[in-house]
Amino acid sequence: MIVEGSDDLSRKILIIDDEDDIREVCSLSLETVAGWEVIKASSGAQGVARAAEQRPDAILLDVMMPGMDGPATFRELRKNPATAAIPVLLLTAKVQGTDQRRFADLGVEAVLFKPFDPLTLPSQISRALGWN
Amino acid sequence: MGDSDQFVPATDEAISSALDAMWNRHRTQILERVAVLDDAAAAVAAGKLTAVDREAAQAAAHKLAGTLGMFNLMHGTELARELEKTYAQESAPPATSAEHLVSLTSEIRILIETRKTG
Numbered sequence: 001m002i003v004e005g006s007d008d009l010s011r012k013i014l015i016i017d018d019e020d021d022i023r024e025v026c027s028l029s030l031e032t033v034a035g036w037e038v039i040k041a042s043s044g045a046q047g048v049a050r051a052a053e054q055r056p057d058a059i060l061l062d063v064m065m066p067g068m069d070g071p072a073t074f075r076e077l078r079k080n081p082a083t084a085a086i087p088v089l090l091l092t093a094k095v096q097g098t099d100q101r102r103f104a105d106l107g108v109e110a111v112l113f114k115p116f117d118p119l120t121l122p123s124q125i126s127r128a129l130g131w132n
Numbered sequence: 133m134g135d136s137d138q139f140v141p142a143t144d145e146a147i148s149s150a151l152d153a154m155w156n157r158h159r160t161q162i163l164e165r166v167a168v169l170d171d172a173a174a175a176v177a178a179g180k181l182t183a184v185d186r187e188a189a190q191a192a193a194h195k196l197a198g199t200l201g202m203f204n205l206m207h208g209t210e211l212a213r214e215l216e217k218t219y220a221q222e223s224a225p226p227a228t229s230a231e232h233l234v235s236l237t238s239e240i241r242i243l244i245e246t247r248k249t250g
C-alpha cells in the first residue's frame with residue numbers, strides 16, 4: 001500500500017499544543033496514517049524542554065497558547081543550539097491574511113491550518129518539509 | 133523500521149472510529165466552550181458584555197473553529213470563525229446584534245449535539 005506523504009523513514013514529531021483534543025487528533029493522524037513516532041507537550045515551556053531532550057525531526061507548534069505562545073516558543077527553540085535547526089511548522093486556526101504574513105515572517109518552515117484533515121496531515125507535513 | 137516491522141496504515145474506517153471515540157471523550161469540553169458563547173450572547177443582549185467576557189468568547193470561538201472541522205463539522209468551524217471575528221473587535225458588539233449571535237451559537241450547539249458517528 002502506498003501512502004501519500006509517507007516514506008521509508010520513521011519520523012519523530014513533537015506536538016506542542018495546549019488543547020487536549022488537538023494533540024490527540026494530531027497523534028492519531030501521525031501515528032496511524034504515517035507510522036511516525038509522536039511526542040506531546042501541552043505548553044511552550046514543556047515543548048522547549050522536550051525538544052532539547054528528544055531532538056525530534058520536526059515540531060508542530062500551536063500559535064495561541066497561554067503563557068509562552070507559539071511565536072515566543074519558536075524564539076526559545078531557535079536560541080538553543082540543541083533545537084535551533086529543528087524544522088518548526090506553526091499550527092493555527094487564524095485564517096486572516098495579516099496573521100498569516102506575521103507568522104510566515106517569523107522564519108518557520110510552514111504554517112498549517114486548523115482544522116486539518118487527519119487523513120492528510122502527514123502528507124501536508126511531508127510536502128512542507130520536502131520529505132516526499 | 134525493518135522489513136519484519138513494516139508499517140501498515142490504519143484504514144479510513146479505523147481512523148473514523150478512533151475520531152468518534154475522541155469526540156465522545158471531548159464532547160463535554162467542547163460544549164463548555166459553547167456555553168461561554170451562550171453567556172456572551174446573553175451579556176450582549178443585556179448590554180453588559182465586559183472586556184473579560186469578550187476575550188473569553190473570542191478564545192472559545194477560536195478553539196471551536198480549530199476543533200469542529202477535524203470532526204467533520206466544517207460548517208461549525210465557519211460559524212465559530214464568524215463569532216471569533218465579532219468578539220475580536222475592540223468594543224463590545226451592539227445589543228442589536230445579540231439575536232444573530234444567539235442564532236450562530238445555537239446552530240453550533242445543534243451541530244455538536246446531532247453529530248453522527250460512524
